[in-house]
Amino acid sequence: MTDIVAPADLWDTDDEGVLFLWVYPDGTVVEKGKLIAEITVEKAQLELTAPASGRLRILVQPESIIKKGQVLGKIEAV
Amino acid sequence: MAAPVTDTGRSLTMARAGREAVIAEMRKNPNIFVIGEDVVKLGGVFGTTVGMAEEFGAQRVIDTPISETGFIGIATGAAMAGMRPIIEIAFVDFIGVCFNQIFNFAAKTHYMSGGQFKMPLTMMIGYGGGYNDAAQHSQCLIATLAHVPGIRIATPADSYDAKGLMHTCLRDDNLTIWMVHKRIWGLGWLGTALKTAIATVPEEEYAIPFGQARIWKEGKDVTLVGYGITVHAALQAAEKLAAEGISAEVLDLRTIVPLDRDAIFKSVSKTGRLVVADEDYMNCGVTAEVLAVVAERGPRVLKAPAVRVAYPDVPVPFSRPMEDYCLPDADKLVAAARKTLGK
Numbered sequence: 001m002t003d004i005v006a007p008a009d010l011w012d013t014d015d016e017g018v019l020f021l022w023v024y025p026d027g028t029v030v031e032k033g034k035l036i037a038e039i040t041v042e043k044a045q046l047e048l049t050a051p052a053s054g055r056l057r058i059l060v061q062p063e064s065i066i067k068k069g070q071v072l073g074k075i076e077a078v
Numbered sequence: 079m080a081a082p083v084t085d086t087g088r089s090l091t092m093a094r095a096g097r098e099a100v101i102a103e104m105r106k107n108p109n110i111f112v113i114g115e116d117v118v119k120l121g122g123v124f125g126t127t128v129g130m131a132e133e134f135g136a137q138r139v140i141d142t143p144i145s146e147t148g149f150i151g152i153a154t155g156a157a158m159a160g161m162r163p164i165i166e167i168a169f170v171d172f173i174g175v176c177f178n179q180i181f182n183f184a185a186k187t188h189y190m191s192g193g194q195f196k197m198p199l200t201m202m203i204g205y206g207g208g209y210n211d212a213a214q215h216s217q218c219l220i221a222t223l224a225h226v227p228g229i230r231i232a233t234p235a236d237s238y239d240a241k242g243l244m245h246t247c248l249r250d251d252n253l254t255i256w257m258v259h260k261r262i263w264g265l266g267w268l269g270t271a272l273k274t275a276i277a278t279v280p281e282e283e284y285a286i287p288f289g290q291a292r293i294w295k296e297g298k299d300v301t302l303v304g305y306g307i308t309v310h311a312a313l314q315a316a317e318k319l320a321a322e323g324i325s326a327e328v329l330d331l332r333t334i335v336p337l338d339r340d341a342i343f344k345s346v347s348k349t350g351r352l353v354v355a356d357e358d359y360m361n362c363g364v365t366a367e368v369l370a371v372v373a374e375r376g377p378r379v380l381k382a383p384a385v386r387v388a389y390p391d392v393p394v395p396f397s398r399p400m401e402d403y404c405l406p407d408a409d410k411l412v413a414a415a416r417k418t419l420g421k
Binding site for chain 2: 016018020021022023024025028038040042043
């Protein structure tokens with residue numbers, strides 16, 4: 001099991017972001033390094049990639065406000 | 079509509095889907111380059127060119143000064159010389175300064191040279207309002223462009239079509255314009271994305287032919303015609319109408335030029351009633367062209383007068399309540415559909 005975390009270096013400021021979109025539905029098997037979510041901060045669209053290969057488990061719904069370091073989901077080993 | 083190749087279940091925004099098509103074509107064809115304002119560092123005001131400068135370098139992703147006439151002229155000349163330029167113009171509102179290059183050169187050179195020069199030039203343009211950006215940043219101006227021969231205009235309504243129509247634009251030897259409504263592009267700062275605009279997008283390439291409308295929902299009582307963002311208003315309206323026992327068909331024009339006149343007439347022949355939605359200005363607009371199809375081919379298929387729900391012929395107000403009053407939306411389409419049914 002690997003946590004999907006909004007990386008502390010994904011954006012420079014201390015602003016909150018918005019989890020805009022999950023690319024795959026909950027339960028999809030994803031590959032490490034693939035784009036899995038889009039995060040919006042101010043006018044920037046940022047990419048979140050899978051930290052590991054496995055089954056995607058979504059914890060934070062789209063359109064939610066998020067902070068750096070927050071756990072957004074998990075990757076379960078398959 | 080061609081069946082999706084392999085649906086991998088990837089939900090992409092329209093911005094990302096369009097970009098995927100551009101990147102795929104650029105990898106295959108070294109003659110394709112991108113030119114426009116803020117395409118290098120910013121990746122395009124609406125994210126159309128994110129990551130391209132890093133992959134393709136300064137020769138193929140070119141930032142310009144704020145001089146649309148200049149860089150459209152450059153691109154037009156390059157297209158005549160065998161290149162396949164892509165021009166990024168963020169807001170259609172500013173296209174007026176480019177009219178001479180677009181209307182008199184890019185749109186006409188193929189014809190006036192007797193076909194000796196092709197014009198494989200694609201413009202990526204954002205349009206539309208609904209996010210309080212006032213009269214000079216909220217227009218559609220699609221009918222303005224559609225009026226001039228020599229220009230093909232694709233107006234995708236979701237990310238599946240955004241990718242497929244972009245591939246078709248980039249493979250065409252004519253001037254093509256790929257226009258996306260800003261509110262469905264999938265950029266967080268332009269408001270909550272419409273869920274129906276975020277489709278699942280195959281990883282493979284696929285090209286959607288121009289001039290083929292798409293039926294999003296079949297119905298038998300009334301045809302709701304739209305394109306781009308108004309498709310989503312029509313889908314919402316169809317849902318509301320269904321609750322009242324009214325079965326609405328939702329037809330997406332997909333490309334304004336060429337226009338799928340057959341699909342329009344076929345649908346209206348079936349339902350007998352027509353409501354046309356457009357966020358572009360009403361006067362001499364796309365809604366009138368759709369009504370003209372029915373008037374010319376057989377107005378007797380209509381069981382009731384057709385209704386247009388287009389933008390009133392006024393500048394787009396900055397004030398939110400005033401803008402909302404003007405914008406076509408699901409409720410206005412529901413009221414229009416009821417009117418055609420005498421309800």
